[in-house]
Amino acid sequence: MSEEMEVMPIVWVVDDDASIRWVLEAALEDKPYIVKVFDSPLMALKSIEDFPPSAVLSDVRMPDMDGLTFMEAIHEKDKQIPVIIMTAHADLDTAVKSYQSEAFEYLPKPFDIDEATSLIERAVKRYLSGGMVKSRRSNKASKQPLNIIGGAPAMQEVFRVLGRVSKLDVTVLINGETGTGKELVARALHELSPRSEGPFVALNTAAIPRELLESELFGHEKGAFTGAHSQRIGRFEQADGGTLFLDEIGDMPVDLQTRLLRVLNDGSFYRVGGRNPIHTNVRIVAATHQNMEKLVREGRFREDLLYRLNIIRIKVPALRERREDIPLLARYYLEQEAKALGLEEKTLSKEVEKFLSSQQWPGNVRQLRSLCTWLTIMAPDKTVYIEDLPLELQEPSEDLSGELENDNWETPLRRWAQQFLSTGKEGLHTSAEPKFETVLIQESLKASGQHKQKAAALLGWGRNTLTRKMQALGLED
Numbered sequence: 001m002s003e004e005m006e007v008m009p010i011v012w013v014v015d016d017d018a019s020i021r022w023v024l025e026a027a028l029e030d031k032p033y034i035v036k037v038f039d040s041p042l043m044a045l046k047s048i049e050d051f052p053p054s055a056v057l058s059d060v061r062m063p064d065m066d067g068l069t070f071m072e073a074i075h076e077k078d079k080q081i082p083v084i085i086m087t088a089h090a091d092l093d094t095a096v097k098s099y100q101s102e103a104f105e106y107l108p109k110p111f112d113i114d115e116a117t118s119l120i121e122r123a124v125k126r127y128l129s130g131g132m133v134k135s136r137r138s139n140k141a142s143k144q145p146l147n148i149i150g151g152a153p154a155m156q157e158v159f160r161v162l163g164r165v166s167k168l169d170v171t172v173l174i175n176g177e178t179g180t181g182k183e184l185v186a187r188a189l190h191e192l193s194p195r196s197e198g199p200f201v202a203l204n205t206a207a208i209p210r211e212l213l214e215s216e217l218f219g220h221e222k223g224a225f226t227g228a229h230s231q232r233i234g235r236f237e238q239a240d241g242g243t244l245f246l247d248e249i250g251d252m253p254v255d256l257q258t259r260l261l262r263v264l265n266d267g268s269f270y271r272v273g274g275r276n277p278i279h280t281n282v283r284i285v286a287a288t289h290q291n292m293e294k295l296v297r298e299g300r301f302r303e304d305l306l307y308r309l310n311i312i313r314i315k316v317p318a319l320r321e322r323r324e325d326i327p328l329l330a331r332y333y334l335e336q337e338a339k340a341l342g343l344e345e346k347t348l349s350k351e352v353e354k355f356l357s358s359q360q361w362p363g364n365v366r367q368l369r370s371l372c373t374w375l376t377i378m379a380p381d382k383t384v385y386i387e388d389l390p391l392e393l394q395e396p397s398e399d400l401s402g403e404l405e406n407d408n409w410e411t412p413l414r415r416w417a418q419q420f421l422s423t424g425k426e427g428l429h430t431s432a433e434p435k436f437e438t439v440l441i442q443e444s445l446k447a448s449g450q451h452k453q454k455a456a457a458l459l460g461w462g463r464n465t466l467t468r469k470m471q472a473l474g475l476e477d
């Protein structure tokens with residue numbers, strides 16, 4: 001070995017893709033390392049005695065050995081060597097496995113070259129300083145049945161955070177529009193956690209009338225209020241030892257926020273009408289489609305509770321922010337629906353895939369999933385063409401503003417607004433909004449044959465949102 005080799009740390013770059021090897025080698029050229037590039041993990045392992053690495057950057061999918069097995073082989077030689085796993089095909093499973101094993105970091109492709117080099121720098125530094133690599137491998141047999149589809153960079157970021165927090169018992173706040181998969185992410189957090197054997201209890205704060213919410217959460221004693229004929233166990237108690245998923249947390253009334261904060265702080269609470277404190281061990285995962293900071297500014301959400309819930313935040317991107325996932329999701333759900341319904345599996349023509357990828361998807365994945373169900377049942381042939389799509393989708397909807405203008409309902413609305421204002425009254429918007437929403441809800445219900453789930457999809461809402469709005473507008477039945 002030359003003198004230079006003895007003093008300079010060695011960094012391995014292992015990837016079967018020549019362009020990645022080339023880019024990384026070039027990026028590391030000026031750094032104080034000896035860079036060894038390999039197109040095969042087996043070749044790399046053969047040289048572990050001659051060129052012992054201080055850090056390894058490895059792909060996951062390679063022909064002769066996958067990156068995670070490769071990492072294990074390296075750690076059999078030296079447990080301390082940091083391995084950075086990079087992949088273009090990361091799914092939740094890879095992200096979680098690399099964190100639960102000794103991987104130093106997980107780097108989704110395409111990556112920022114500076115990010116990659118600074119990771120390597122940190123890894124080498126830690127190796128040289130003798131920093132312990134803490135084994136996060138535990139509960140190897142943890143079940144991972146959840147299929148969260150996502151190849152887009154924005155979803156890779158979600159997987160990355162999921163992987164990071166998988167074994168930690170921290171409170172998580174999930175942010176995202178309706179139908180983006182917040183509940184799916186919450187379930188994944190539960191399944192990946194040490195609580196996975198415990199219960200996962202979900203409660204949609206917005207779907208339960210305010211008066212009932214308190215007893216729903218904390219339970220009540222017999223006779224606590226009129227109608228409390230027997231004792232009732234609340235969701236907090238049901239979730240003991242597991243995870244409580246609080247959906248639409250932004251809609252929680254302020255007095256309940258105060259109670260929730262108290263439980264989070266002391267781990268105990270009283271049933272409604274109860275005298276004995278109940279102790280529970282519950283991990284909270286909350287979700288919202290709202291801007292929580294804005295709610296705090298408007299005095300509708302307690303700031304201290306937000307801090308408490310918001311230890312880790314996961315932002316689930318809207319479907320239109322990850323268009324490349326639309327064909328993946330559609331293929332997945334066409335397969336699932338065909339299996340579930342016992343029907344032939346449909347395939348989208350290229351033209352349809354392209355068209356669907358250009359849509360706005362206000363109902364996000366839920367809406368796409370409903371479309372796949374519809375197509376599985378309704379499309380006449382195995383291959384789906386544009387003309388097989390439901391009529392409301394066939395209309396070009398790329399530029400929504402143009403379409404609304406063509407419909408030209410604004411002119412009468414403008415006239416109505418002018419009339420309203422000419423009377424000197426206040427509350428223009430508060431007076432118009434319920435009328436506007438009532439019309440849209442009624443029309444969607446009509447178009448769906450009074451089927452609420454379908455009407456909600458037509459509106460681009462979740463079913464819960466529709467139920468809540470209908471209650472508020474007095475449209476129930």
Ligand SMILES: Nc1ncnc2c1ncn2[C@@H]1O[C@H](COP(=O)(O)OP(=O)(O)OP(=O)(O)O)[C@@H](O)[C@H]1O
Pocket residue numbers: 147148149150176177178179180181182183184185247289329365366369461462463
């Ligand atoms: N990445 C994904 N891969 C596969 N299925 C998904 C994905 N994201 C969402 N889904 C599916 O889409 C539907 C809606 O997801 P989910 O209920 O988790 O959304 P949400 O954000 O909690 O909605 P809401 O805010 O309206 O309650 C579910 O059927 C879910 O399984």
